[in-house]
Amino acid sequence: MRLNTVIPNFEAQTTQGPIEFYKWQGNSWVVLFSHPADFTPVCTTELGRIAVHAPEFSKRNVKLLAHSCDALQDHVDWVNDIKSYCRDIPGDFPYPIISDHDRTLAVKLDMIDEENRKNPDFALTVRALYIISPDHRLRLSFLYPASTGRNVDEILRVIDSLQLVDRVPEIATPANWVPGDKVMILPTVPEEDLPKLFPGGVDKVTMPSGQVYVRTTTDY
Numbered sequence: 054m055r056l057n058t059v060i061p062n063f064e065a066q067t068t069q070g071p072i073e074f075y076k077w078q079g080n081s082w083v084v085l086f087s088h089p090a091d092f093t094p095v096c097t098t099e100l101g102r103i104a105v106h107a108p109e110f111s112k113r114n115v116k117l118l119a120h121s122c123d124a125l126q127d128h129v130d131w132v133n134d135i136k137s138y139c140r141d142i143p144g145d146f147p148y149p150i151i152s153d154h155d156r157t158l159a160v161k162l163d164m165i166d167e168e169n170r171k172n173p174d175f176a177l178t179v180r181a182l183y184i185i186s187p188d189h190r191l192r193l194s195f196l197y198p199a200s201t202g203r204n205v206d207e208i209l210r211v212i213d214s215l216q217l218v219d220r221v222p223e224i225a226t227p228a229n230w231v232p233g234d235k236v237m238i239l240p241t242v243p244e245e246d247l248p249k250l251f252p253g254g255v256d257k258v259t260m261p262s263g264q265v266y267v268r269t270t271t272d273y
């Protein structure tokens with residue numbers, strides 16, 4: 054699962070009915086995320102926190118799609134637990150959960166770790182999270198072990214970065230960037246193009262090396 058790989062189309066059973074991935078995705082971005090198993094504590098917090106923040110994903114034209122190898126009925130029963138534990142999920146549970154009981158998708162999408170790869174029939178999936186753009190390309194992935202729950206703010210932050218640089222390809226977002234912070238202008242952008250591209254201004258830093266590769270702006 055290298056970045057920019059085109060995610061293959063697939064069919065799956067979900068808590069919201071069967072889907073064909075490309076048709077279901079439509080013209081949206083997708084966060085497709087696996088977890089090791091239903092009825093486990095860290096997974097309960099992850100699916101719950103992501104459900105609480107579902108409107109933040111919708112606002113960004115992002116659809117959510119969870120995955121594990123448990124049976125569909127387990128997903129349905131577990132959703133009740135998640136809703137009871139995370140009391141601030143508004144209304145119905147907001148996104149489908151894939152039941153990949155025979156692990157076909159887990160293998161295809163590389164969601165099983167190296168040790169368990171030899172034993173795919175029993176393997177738990179890792180916490181893989183794939184951010185997929187509307188052209189079905191894998192734009193960013195997180196791979197977390199079962200012992201570490203993911204951070205919803207970070208998922209939203211990287212979506213903001215990806216969508217921003219699609220809109221303004223001359224920039225990149227620096228460490229710890231959040232929307233509104235200054236961004237970096239790519240070293241490939243010629244000096245003479247700066248006034249037209251960033252009329253609001255550019256700050257330049259001369260480094261001890263004498264090079265001026267740090268050029269920042271908030272005009273984006």
Ligand code: BEZ
Nearest residue numbers: 089093094095096199200
């Ligand atoms: C959990 O979600 O708490 C969990 C699941 C599998 C292994 C370890 C922790």
